[in-house]
Amino acid sequence: MTDQPPAASGDSPTDNAKGTLVIIGGHEDRRDERVILREFARLLKGGRRVILSTVASHEPKGYFDDYRRAFDDLGVRDLTELYIGDRAEARDEDTLRDLEKADGVFFSGGDQLRIHRQIGGTPVEKLVREIHRRGGVVAGTSAGAAAMGDLMLVDGASGESNRIGDVSMEPGLGLLHGAIVDQHFAQRGRIGRLLGALAMHPEMLGIGIDEDTAIVVSGDSFRVVGSGAVYVVDGQGVTGTNLESDRKDRMLSMVDVRLHVLSHGERFDLAARRPSAVPDVRESHDAELKAQGLDPAGSADDAGAPGGLSEAAKALRAVDGQDPAARQDREDGRSGRQERAMQASKRIALVAHDAKKDELLEWVRHNEKTLAAHRLWSTGTTGEAITEACPKLDVTALKSGPLGGDQQIGARIAEGDIDVLVFFIDPLAAQPHEADVQGLVRLSTLYNVALATNRTSADFLITSPLFTQDFAPAGTGEGKA
Numbered sequence: 001m002t003d004q005p006p007a008a009s010g011d012s013p014t015d016n017a018k019g020t021l022v023i024i025g026g027h028e029d030r031r032d033e034r035v036i037l038r039e040f041a042r043l044l045k046g047g048r049r050v051i052l053s054t055v056a057s058h059e060p061k062g063y064f065d066d067y068r069r070a071f072d073d074l075g076v077r078d079l080t081e082l083y084i085g086d087r088a089e090a091r092d093e094d095t096l097r098d099l100e101k102a103d104g105v106f107f108s109g110g111d112q113l114r115i116h117r118q119i120g121g122t123p124v125e126k127l128v129r130e131i132h133r134r135g136g137v138v139a140g141t142s143a144g145a146a147a148m149g150d151l152m153l154v155d156g157a158s159g160e161s162n163r164i165g166d167v168s169m170e171p172g173l174g175l176l177h178g179a180i181v182d183q184h185f186a187q188r189g190r191i192g193r194l195l196g197a198l199a200m201h202p203e204m205l206g207i208g209i210d211e212d213t214a215i216v217v218s219g220d221s222f223r224v225v226g227s228g229a230v231y232v233v234d235g236q237g238v239t240g241t242n243l244e245s246d247r248k249d250r251m252l253s254m255v256d257v258r259l260h261v262l263s264h265g266e267r268f269d270l271a272a273r274r275p276s277a278v279p280d281v282r283e284s285h286d287a288e289l290k291a292q293g294l295d296p297a298g299s300a301d302d303a304g305a306p307g308g309l310s311e312a313a314k315a316l317r318a319v320d321g322q323d324p325a326a327r328q329d330r331e332d333g334r335s336g337r338q339e340r341a342m343q344a345s346k347r348i349a350l351v352a353h354d355a356k357k358d359e360l361l362e363w364v365r366h367n368e369k370t371l372a373a374h375r376l377w378s379t380g381t382t383g384e385a386i387t388e389a390c391p392k393l394d395v396t397a398l399k400s401g402p403l404g405g406d407q408q409i410g411a412r413i414a415e416g417d418i419d420v421l422v423f424f425i426d427p428l429a430a431q432p433h434e435a436d437v438q439g440l441v442r443l444s445t446l447y448n449v450a451l452a453t454n455r456t457s458a459d460f461l462i463t464s465p466l467f468t469q470d471f472a473p474a475g476t477g478e479g480k481a
Helices: 035-043 063-072 087-091 093-100 112-119 123-134 191-200 281-291 311-320 324-335 354-366 380-389 405-414 434-446 455-463
Strands: 020-024 049-053 078-082 104-107 137-141 151-155 168-171 179-183 205-209 213-218 221-226 230-234 258-262 267-269 347-352 375-378 395-397 420-424 450-452
Touching: 020 035, 020 205, 020 221, 035 063, 035 104, 035 137, 035 213, 035 221, 049 063, 063 078, 078 093, 087 093, 087 112, 087 123, 093 123, 104 123, 112 123, 112 151, 112 168, 123 137, 151 179, 151 191, 179 191, 191 205, 191 230, 205 213, 258 267, 347 354, 347 380, 347 405, 354 380, 354 420, 354 455, 375 380, 380 395, 405 434, 420 434, 420 455, 434 450, 450 455
Parallel strands: 020 137, 049 078, 049 104, 104 137, 179 205, 347 375, 347 420, 375 395, 420 450
Antiparallel strands: 020 213, 151 168, 205 230, 213 221, 221 267, 230 258
C-alpha cells in the first residue's frame, strides 16, 4: 500500500454527507431499461449538470458518446467529460469551474489505480467530495466503483481461491468508509480476493457487486438496484486466519466469516452491519444451536451433561453476550484488568501524522532529558526523524504507518508491552491507513494505556509525577502509585 491518503473517516460511513453514492458492479444496461442509469438521473432531483469522469481509462475514446446517448432521454443533457491526462490537469481552472457547478459526477470504468494516481490528493478529488457533501450524486461503475472506499482492490486473482499475499490495495476516494468494494463480482469469481482483503482488514465490510447491479448509499444504509446480487462479507467476527504463515503462496483460510446476499430492492444497514428488516443476529445463532439439538437458553455450565453446550455452541453464545463467563471476560478487558503495572521507566510509543511530525519533534526535543530515561518505539519515518533530531535517544523505529507500523505498535499494546502512546493526530487530513489509526486509539482505550493525541495532553502526561514512578492502574491488583 502506498502512503497517499484517502478521505478522512468520520462516525458515519459517508461522513454525514447529504448526497448519495451509486456504486455499480460494471456493465450496467445502457440501451434497454437502463434501471441503474435511470435511478442515477432520478437522484439528481432536478439537477442535470453531470461530469462524466473517464479518468480511469487509458483510452477514453468512445466512453463519452456512449453515455451521452444513454442519458439523453433520461433528462441528463448537460454532460461534460472530465479526463485527466496527467496530474497537472487536475488543477486546471476551467476543469475546476465545471466541477464546482456540477450536480453529479459519474466515474466510468477502466483502471482504478489510475483514478488514485491522477486525482488523489488534488483539487479535483476535493471537489468530488464537496459535491457529495452538499447533496450531489456521485456514481462509479467498474473501476469507478472500486475507488469509492477508503481502500480499493487493485490486484488479486479472479476465478480461484485466494493465496496469501495475492491481494494488493491502494487508497481510494474515501467516499464510503469502512468498506472495500469489488465489482464484476459473480461474473469473474472474485469472492476469493475479497476474502483476502478482509483477512487483512477484518474491521471493514467487503461489498461484492454483480454486473448490472448497484448499491445506492445514503447515510448509514444502502439499497440494491439492478438485475444481479450484492454480497456483503463481514469479517468482524473472524476467529482465525493463516495470514501469519511463512508460505506466502499458501491458500488463505478464514474461520467464522459472515456472508449476506441481497437482491433488487433489499436494504443493508452499514452501521449495524446487518440487512434491514431481518431478525437479530442472536436468532440466527439460536437456530444453529437448535439444529444441534441444544437449548439456546440452556446453562453454559451444562456442557458436560447430555444435551449440554458444545464448545461451538458456547462460542455462539459468547458472541451474543449470553454466556456469563464471556460477558465477564469482556468486562475484564474493558475495565483494564488485563494490564500490568508500569515501572518507573515507561515503554512509550511515539506516532504522528505527516502534518504533525514537526510538532511531535519539537515536543520530543523539549522533553529529551526526561524521555532519555524511558524506552521508546516509533513508526518508521517519525522514528528516523526523532533519531536525527535527538541522536542520544534510543528509539526503535518500526515500519512506517501505511506499511504496517501502526499495527506493530497495536500488537505491542495488546501484548502489554506499551505503557504510554503519544499520537499527534491530524483531524483535518485523510490517512491511507485510517482503520489502523482508529485501531490504535481503540486498543489504547481497551488496555488502559495512557494516551495523548496533542501537545497539551502530552505535556500533562510527561509533567505528571506518575510519569517517572512505578504505577499500577486501578484494577490490576498490584497496589497503587
